[in-house]
Amino acid sequence: MSNDVVVLGVGLHPFGRFPEKTTEDLGREAAIAALDDAGIEFKDVQAGFLGRVGGTGPPVGVGMRVFGELGQHGMPITNVELACGSSSRALMLAADTIRAGSADVAMVIGVEKMERGMLQVGGAGSTNYTSVMGLNVMPAAYGMMAQRHMAEYGTKPEHFAQVSVKSHRNALHNPYAQYRIAITLEEVLGSRMVCDPLTLYQCCPTSDGASAVVLASADFARTRTTRPVRMLAWAGGSPMYVAGREGLGEGPTGLVAKRAYATAGAGPEDIDVTQVHDAFTPGEILTIEELGYVKPGEGGPFVWEGGTEIFGRCPVNTDGGLLSRGHPMGATGGAMVTEIVRQLRGQAGARQVSEPKVGLVQNAGIGGVNVLIFDR
């Protein structure tokens, strides 16, 4: 008997704007796709976890409502909120549940319906001091990361812009992506400045969408497939106080990655395909440094020289990432896992990386960060 947790099925509802659909509609459609991919019935699922931040739609208990669309056989359902990292954290909890022997099959749904416009932490129109003073602006947080990186390492605005060029090119081949248009470096740099040095096309859109992932014990999976994708290792973290040291990036990705590598018995050199949290372009450059793919400060030139392209040394965000696939917050972690699973199965079509064996997901949300490693 093995202790392994495997990914039995994945599914998405396309990311974009779907004003005619409810949160429940989006979640149900992704879930049905994942159940079909897994080759199971909903009644086989013994635990449900739902990642969602807020957005529009039901204010509480959305897990009961979305899973309730699929059936009602009394399984435990847990709502998980970790801002933009909600559904990857939900996936970790589902995997823990399976590893503990509490369920053979668990399902994670990530879902969000969002309003248009610039994301303001704490909500637009909040009366708290930082909102009134214009300090709670999501792109500003990443703009400040970028400025510090530029001052410390000489990273250039065009390095950040190149992330967006690459992501958009990858999304051309992703039918679930919100933006399937190629854009040039000049177009990215020439788009409206939002928070220096980040221009509009370096900011992910707000989106509607859903993702679903079915996890199972290895023993259960054997009844359905001969060669499943394994969820090899997972680790999470939250901000760490270190006096006198200011951190770049969202959460302690470097530290969390070290723990995930140790569990997996792998290192950065073993990762063949990666999904990182590029809500804004600095996300990719800072994260590949924290994951140990390149040394601190080398992320900009590495991206510029094509290192993270599908045929580069470290392919990153092969499905277009948050920048182009879209970022319905609660659905994003599950979408990242969906892409890694499709890559490891060789189902990624025109965006397929050459024979990847190990894939990594890094998903972050307001200081919380998750790193998950998969293999096949």
Next chain:
Amino acid sequence: MSVADAATPVPLREGLFTIPSRRGALPQLHGSECPQCRARFAGPRVICLECGRRGLSPCLLSPTGTVWTFTIVRQTPRGSVMEAPYAIGQVKLDDGPVVTAALVGVPLESVRVGLPVEMTLHPVRTNDDGRRVVAYAFHPHGEKAGT
């Protein structure tokens, strides 16, 4: 109300920062200091992040520091009194804490990492009593206060 009272600005939020009564004195942020390890934090805290001690003492933080990083916000956020474009930054105060605040009194193109700054009061509006409502911000050393 005396003439002097009427001239004294009102803070946008009580308890966040001081409004100096003496000409030339700088406003300061309220913070917390650990009586055990002397670590300082912005705002009220009960438990020390450095050593875990419970029960921190109120203190006034250093009004001077340097810009650790910054950006220029080019789109006015809904509900904000700041009008784009404006600069904001993370300022590392001389006694340790890092605070995010508006950077004023400096041309946007001159804002840079490492810029030495000090606290200042920044006018945000006039209230119903005709008194000036102010927020805290940072500007380069030696700038004349905006109020």
